[in-house]
Amino acid sequence: MTFSWEDYPVAGHWDELVRPDGRARAGASRLLRTLLRLDPDELALRQGAADLAIKAMGITFTVYHQEEGSIDRAWPLDIIPRIIALREWQRIERGLAQRVRALNAFIDDVYHDREIVKAGHFPAAYLENSANYRPQCQGVSPPLGIWAHICGSDLVRAADGTVYVLEDNLRVPSGVSYMLENRKVIKRVFPELFEKFAIQPVDDYPSQLFDTLAALSPRPSDYPEVVVLTPGIYNSAYFEHAYLAQQMGCELVEGRDLVVADDDCVYARTVEGLTRVDVIYRRVDDAFLDPEAFDSGTMLGVPGLMRAWQRGTVALANAPGAGVADDKLVYTFVPDMIRFYLDEEPLLPNVPSWLCADAESRRYVLEHLHELVVKPVNESGGYGMLIGPASTRAERDGFASQIRRHPRNYIAQPTLALSTVPTVIGDRIEPRHVDLRPFILSSDRVHVTMGGLTRVAMRKGSLVVNSSQGGGSKDTWIVGAG
């Protein structure tokens, strides 16, 4: 034996599989025993088999901003799964469903009567200068009053074991296809564990997604024509768009495949002629939906699409304007929303945050930049952040002047010691920091994925898990106690 869990360093953070005394956490003991039996060669061999399977299955993501232009990379997957005990997961699941119900109520309120503003729980000024507020959506009532049909909320666990919600992605969250593909690959790598473990399956997501979308159809009695709208093959998440369309048995369309006719209905251009489209799962940003409604200065999109949506002849998921709640400043109000709309106490806490828009908080943030994480409110993908403890004086000075100039654009949070999971590094096992992105589907019913996509920062000590910045991923197992 060349490895013992007693030698595995867990000090200073929470490890998802290993307790500080080197013993297994709930649900993880069988996995840890299996890993002990693998000598370094066997470990490297299994990781190699997973890498090969990913290459052969063509699981890729596209990276920009590289010297080579946009290139297709094999999806990075670490073979050691992250495990969450079923009982804990059920609590998290309820918390996520609660959160998304409140967020949907908030978006609907924002575009109608703004009761939350009138009641004094949310400052009107924060809406007026929100980058994702869409005046075109004011007064529109989408089917079932739901705006964010697909939500990806990022969870992190701090050193004391508390699970926090880090952000809610309500525009076009991605990653779910990798959750599904990771499971397929890991089944090939650890077949023996799947035989013995009660690992909750994840693969009903595509049919759940289809049901969620179909429920939005303006022609509920017919079999709805659902399509997935992609910006095209050069989008970083194109693999996922094609994958989900295939799994749901839907057409994958681009803007140029659709046309809005004189009857304000949306049609697809097909070899048979024009065929009516009922529901569009759009994976393009608001700005590129409709060149008539959003003056984006591009030819992308479908002229008249917003008009059709406003008239209710087609459903869009997520609804345009849903991003108004996908703003890190709005995020800080989610616990208040839960109390206001649902009259419930939040089941999942937010990460404590300072709003730079607030003068007193701003002063604190500026004085403590070296120990805080500063985030722009409207960025995603981990871009444009300042990680205080890892920053240089020049970076901090740059952020300080940005914060003074545009306080509305920034929030700050304490630097969390994200939890870790054992990860294969060469032929060794070392701890690496992770987060978790579950996906929550909402229409006539709410469905939360069994686990989600675990992202892992592959560089030692790094907290940046985004795949566009060198992050990897893990399969996520929800298992009964044992």
Add this chain to the structure above:
Amino acid sequence: MLSRVAENLYWLARYMERAENTARLIQVNANLMLDLPGGVATGWEPLVRIVEATDAYEATGRNYSERNVIAFLVGDYSNPGSIVSSIASARENARTVRDMIPREVWEHVNDLHLYAREHLKGGLHRRERHSHLQYVIQGAQAFTGMLEGTMNRGTGYRFLSAGRYLERADMTGRIIDVRSSSLLIDSGTEGLKPYQNIQWMSVLKSLTGYQMYRLKMRVRVHSDAVLEFLILDDEFPRAVYSCLGNVEFQVASLPNNAGPLRVITRLRRHLQAQSLQGVSADDLHDFIVAMLDGLGDIHEALSQTYFDPEETRRERL
């Protein structure tokens, strides 16, 4: 089915078929070079002409050596008709329609692309040429076999098949043209007579058609019978006439097909009316050029009817 998707499926099949047949084209010429006595061989330049890439080749500034031509036709990503480019284009088309084709088919195309990038890029050593080209041919055959065995016979399949058979007809024509361009058919030189039949045999073999020829034609290999077999036979699946029959069969199940069917039937009539008995090399070349034009017309008709979004918009709105 979306017009754009139909077009991508059509091109996916065409590019795979093109990769396979370019490999076959090189095999036939390589065999010819071996069979012919030194001094009479026409070299490798005709291949470039036959795939209509002369301008692109001249732009490289290289001479027409065996090594250069093969590098250009096999492993040059800047030549859009090379095997590596064809496979890359097939993969790109497959990638945009992966929701329409069986998953294994996508994985297979992706594999073949990775293989091509690793082994074919930049050209081939003579020693390993045969096995690599054979791999490409078998890879394309496996692609066709998977579709045959696992894909619904719906609209998507019809566009794939139409694309494949149209490309195959085109390339069979070009492969025959390689032979006609060696200008030995009516060469009066007595000393070369023995070589003629060997050359036609290698054409048949490059199309995996030698056995089928013997079974069907029941005569020894000679030019008239080989031409009749490769162009007019309706049973050999690489024969031009048989390919056309397949295109027609697929198009017959598509909507709004009157225009394309008219063009297909015209070419079939034209082929039937031809006699290839004792045809001269020049006449054969002219005949093939006319046939390739006819195939181009079929592509135009399909494209206008099904793929061109502007066209569909005008007609249907």
